[in-house]
Amino acid sequence: MSFSDSQTPNTLSLFYADRLYRDWQDDPGSVPPPWAAYFARLDGPPTDAIGAPGVGPAASQADLASQNLVDQLIRNYRVRGHRTARLNPLADPPPAPPELTLDYYGFSEADLDRVFSAGTLAP
16 A cells, blocks of 8 residues: 555544644654655645646636526526426427527527536536
8 A cells, every 4th residue: 555545644543643743843854754745745835736726718798698698597497497398298399488598598509509617507
C-alpha cells in the first residue's frame, strides 16, 4: 500500500495527525519523511495540479439572459411536462402548454445548436 492509501489522516487518526503536524511545525525532521512532505504541501500555495478551477471569459448580459430562459424551460418541463404525456394512444395528443415551447421564451430552431449549461438545475 502506498503512503497516500494507508497513512493519510482520516477520522480515526485525527489526533495522531494533529500531533504529527504540531511536531512538524516545531521540527520538520522529527516526523517521518512522507508526513513531512504532506505537511509541506499543506502550507504551500494551491497549484493547478490540485485542481484549482480555471477562469473562463465573462459571459455577456445576453448570454446570461438566454441561460436564465433555458433554466426556466427546463424547470417547466420538470413541472408541466406530464401534461404532454400521451396516455391514450387512440386519442389526439394533448396540446402542449405554451411554456413548453421554444417560442414562449423567444428561441428559434437556430438556438437549438447553441450550448447552454444545465448545472444550475442539478438535483
